Amino acid sequence: MTANRGRWPKIDQDSGVEDAVLLILEWLSEQGMGAMIRVDAERLQDQKPAWTFTAGGGPLIRPMRADGATAHECLSLALVYLREAGVDVPY
Incomplete structure:
Protein backbone atom coordinates (compact mmCIF):
# COMPACT_ATOMS: atom_id res chain seq x y z
CA MET A 1 0.00 0.00 0.00
CA THR A 2 1.00 3.59 -0.37
CA ALA A 3 1.02 6.66 1.80
CA ASN A 4 -2.39 7.67 0.48
CA ARG A 5 -4.33 6.66 3.59
CA GLY A 6 -4.05 2.91 3.13
CA ARG A 7 -5.76 2.83 -0.25
CA TRP A 8 -4.35 0.90 -3.17
CA PRO A 9 -2.89 3.17 -5.85
CA LYS A 10 -4.73 3.53 -9.12
CA ILE A 11 -2.91 1.95 -12.03
CA ASP A 12 -3.27 2.63 -15.73
CA GLN A 13 -4.88 -0.49 -17.16
CA ASP A 14 -4.01 0.47 -20.75
CA SER A 15 -0.35 1.41 -20.29
CA GLY A 16 1.16 -1.75 -21.79
CA VAL A 17 3.78 -1.75 -19.05
CA GLU A 18 4.49 -5.44 -19.48
CA ASP A 19 5.82 -4.69 -22.99
CA ALA A 20 8.48 -2.43 -21.48
CA VAL A 21 9.62 -4.62 -18.58
CA LEU A 22 13.07 -5.35 -20.00
CA LEU A 23 13.68 -1.66 -20.69
CA ILE A 24 12.57 -0.81 -17.14
CA LEU A 25 14.85 -3.46 -15.62
CA GLN A 47 -5.16 -18.02 -5.26
CA LYS A 48 -2.65 -15.43 -4.07
CA PRO A 49 -0.97 -12.79 -6.25
CA ALA A 50 1.52 -14.85 -8.22
CA TRP A 51 3.62 -12.04 -9.68
CA THR A 52 6.30 -10.28 -7.63
CA PHE A 53 8.59 -7.37 -8.48
CA THR A 54 11.46 -6.46 -6.17
CA ALA A 55 14.09 -3.75 -6.35
CA ALA A 71 2.27 -9.11 -14.69
CA HIS A 72 0.59 -5.84 -15.67
CA GLU A 73 -0.80 -5.23 -12.20
CA CYS A 74 2.49 -6.12 -10.53
CA LEU A 75 4.61 -3.87 -12.74
CA SER A 76 2.14 -0.99 -12.58
CA LEU A 77 2.17 -1.09 -8.78
CA ALA A 78 5.96 -1.32 -8.80
CA LEU A 79 6.18 1.86 -10.89
CA VAL A 80 3.86 3.66 -8.48
CA TYR A 81 5.95 2.55 -5.49
CA LEU A 82 9.23 3.48 -7.20
CA ARG A 83 7.92 6.95 -8.06
CA GLU A 84 6.73 7.43 -4.49
CA ALA A 85 10.27 6.53 -3.36
CA GLY A 86 11.69 9.24 -5.64
CA VAL A 87 12.77 7.00 -8.53
CA ASP A 88 11.10 8.46 -11.63
CA VAL A 89 11.27 5.59 -14.10
CA PRO A 90 11.07 7.03 -17.64
CA TYR A 91 8.14 4.96 -18.81
Whole structure:
Protein backbone atom coordinates (compact mmCIF):
# COMPACT_ATOMS: atom_id res chain seq x y z
CA MET A 1 0.00 0.00 0.00
CA THR A 2 1.00 3.59 -0.37
CA ALA A 3 1.02 6.66 1.80
CA ASN A 4 -2.39 7.67 0.48
CA ARG A 5 -4.33 6.66 3.59
CA GLY A 6 -4.05 2.91 3.13
CA ARG A 7 -5.76 2.83 -0.25
CA TRP A 8 -4.35 0.90 -3.17
CA PRO A 9 -2.89 3.17 -5.85
CA LYS A 10 -4.73 3.53 -9.12
CA ILE A 11 -2.91 1.95 -12.03
CA ASP A 12 -3.27 2.63 -15.73
CA GLN A 13 -4.88 -0.49 -17.16
CA ASP A 14 -4.01 0.47 -20.75
CA SER A 15 -0.35 1.41 -20.29
CA GLY A 16 1.16 -1.75 -21.79
CA VAL A 17 3.78 -1.75 -19.05
CA GLU A 18 4.49 -5.44 -19.48
CA ASP A 19 5.82 -4.69 -22.99
CA ALA A 20 8.48 -2.43 -21.48
CA VAL A 21 9.62 -4.62 -18.58
CA LEU A 22 13.07 -5.35 -20.00
CA LEU A 23 13.68 -1.66 -20.69
CA ILE A 24 12.57 -0.81 -17.14
CA LEU A 25 14.85 -3.46 -15.62
CA GLU A 26 17.77 -2.26 -17.75
CA TRP A 27 17.17 1.38 -16.75
CA LEU A 28 16.99 0.43 -13.06
CA SER A 29 20.32 -1.41 -13.34
CA GLU A 30 21.88 1.70 -14.91
CA GLN A 31 20.79 3.60 -11.78
CA GLY A 32 22.68 1.11 -9.60
CA MET A 33 19.60 -0.87 -8.60
CA GLY A 34 19.06 -4.60 -8.62
CA ALA A 35 15.56 -5.62 -9.72
CA MET A 36 13.63 -8.69 -10.77
CA ILE A 37 10.17 -9.90 -11.64
CA ARG A 38 9.02 -13.45 -11.03
CA VAL A 39 5.92 -15.59 -11.14
CA ASP A 40 5.24 -18.25 -8.49
CA ALA A 41 3.01 -21.15 -9.56
CA GLU A 42 2.44 -22.25 -5.95
CA ARG A 43 1.04 -18.84 -5.03
CA LEU A 44 -1.18 -18.98 -8.10
CA GLN A 45 -2.58 -22.36 -7.00
CA ASP A 46 -3.26 -20.87 -3.56
CA GLN A 47 -5.16 -18.02 -5.26
CA LYS A 48 -2.65 -15.43 -4.07
CA PRO A 49 -0.97 -12.79 -6.25
CA ALA A 50 1.52 -14.85 -8.22
CA TRP A 51 3.62 -12.04 -9.68
CA THR A 52 6.30 -10.28 -7.63
CA PHE A 53 8.59 -7.37 -8.48
CA THR A 54 11.46 -6.46 -6.17
CA ALA A 55 14.09 -3.75 -6.35
CA GLY A 56 16.79 -2.42 -4.09
CA GLY A 57 19.99 -0.44 -3.98
CA GLY A 58 20.87 2.71 -5.85
CA PRO A 59 18.69 5.64 -4.81
CA LEU A 60 16.27 3.48 -2.80
CA ILE A 61 16.59 3.94 0.96
CA ARG A 62 15.17 0.45 1.52
CA PRO A 63 14.22 -2.42 -0.81
CA MET A 64 10.71 -2.42 -2.26
CA ARG A 65 8.32 -5.14 -3.33
CA ALA A 66 5.11 -5.18 -5.34
CA ASP A 67 2.78 -8.15 -5.79
CA GLY A 68 0.02 -8.54 -8.34
CA ALA A 69 -2.38 -11.05 -9.80
CA THR A 70 -1.06 -10.30 -13.31
CA ALA A 71 2.27 -9.11 -14.69
CA HIS A 72 0.59 -5.84 -15.67
CA GLU A 73 -0.80 -5.23 -12.20
CA CYS A 74 2.49 -6.12 -10.53
CA LEU A 75 4.61 -3.87 -12.74
CA SER A 76 2.14 -0.99 -12.58
CA LEU A 77 2.17 -1.09 -8.78
CA ALA A 78 5.96 -1.32 -8.80
CA LEU A 79 6.18 1.86 -10.89
CA VAL A 80 3.86 3.66 -8.48
CA TYR A 81 5.95 2.55 -5.49
CA LEU A 82 9.23 3.48 -7.20
CA ARG A 83 7.92 6.95 -8.06
CA GLU A 84 6.73 7.43 -4.49
CA ALA A 85 10.27 6.53 -3.36
CA GLY A 86 11.69 9.24 -5.64
CA VAL A 87 12.77 7.00 -8.53
CA ASP A 88 11.10 8.46 -11.63
CA VAL A 89 11.27 5.59 -14.10
CA PRO A 90 11.07 7.03 -17.64
CA TYR A 91 8.14 4.96 -18.81
